Amino acid sequence: MAGTNKGINLLPPDLAGGVGGGKLLFVARSLAFSLSAALIVLLTFGIVGMYLMNRQLTLLSDKQTELKQAVRSLEKTESGMVLTRDRLAKVKKIIANRKIEDRFDKQQLIVGYTRDNIRFRESLLQDTESSITFESDSSLAVSDLFDSFFANDNFERLILNSLQFSPFLGYRFELSVF
């Protein structure tokens, strides 16, 4: 009898491998179940997240389109601003490069220091040159004028280029003013 029952196993298939095999199968099923659950949860979160992000993106894009339209409607103002800024940068450079105007002012300052007995004769203002010539009958007046230059710091450089004397014309002197 014992020989005829040898191939029959009435245990459920999952316990067919014995107690150890049953545990292993249980672990495998639990793992499959847990992973499925985790995947479903993650997929759900992912899809919901994507939906929310896409929705946010659509809203932001709509706002962007709206703003672009508003900016375009102010294109005239913008072109005016671009023009203003462009021209201002150039005007600034032009004004910064006004050397002759500054030297002219300095020459006028010198003329302002002169008294009646010193006469302005000529002046030349060019890119690299700035000279002014005076005549006077009085050496004292010339000396006083030079003294007044020492007392002020309006000039970067003040050079006495020439000083001539003739009994008929008096003193004639040329200054370089920078």
Place this chain on the structure above:
Amino acid sequence: MPMKYKPFFLPLGVVVFILVVGIVGGRYLVGELLRSRAKITNVNSNLDVLEGRLAVLRGLGQTVETFQNDVLYAVPVSNPSLLVSAQIKSIAEAHGLEVNDLKSNVSSLESNRDGLSELTVRFTLAGGREEISQFVEDVTNSTPITQFRGIEMSVINDNIVVGVELVTFWEPLPSELPSIDEPIENLTPEELSLLQQISAFTKPVITELPEAQNPRERVDPFTL
């Protein structure tokens, strides 16, 4: 394969399937999420730029027209020969000075390194020293903006005669606006102060030149 392993097929198959789907799908999803996040960040920064641009433009409003006019008086869009000549004559007249030999010519066919075209104006003046000094100051503070290149003064018969050379500038309007996605900044205090300075300059006596008329066919005066 022994029958005892058969019950493992389904759970292990599910595990493998989930792992494959998890890795492939997960990578895709994470990638998509990161891309969307990056897009949102990008759009957000773009919105900041646009809002900033809009605030600046709305803030400027109508004042920009005044600014525009002032800078266009300073550096016109076309050769300002007539404007400058008229301005010089007007200022000289205001100071009782006599203008002679007024000539202007375009310095070069090519614009300078700042993109400006230059017009050289030469003339002589005769009058008193104070008046000439005032004249130079007034021309310096007038538009179209000028730069003196040479002043030569000499006393002839108790009268001062001055040879003047100055340049003035013009430039066509800019042809491009910056990209709408680029930020723009409001005019700086320095720019506003320069604008204030320019707006106080004497404007040209003639601001608009009459349009040239196209030649018209002469109507036959003898047709009745």
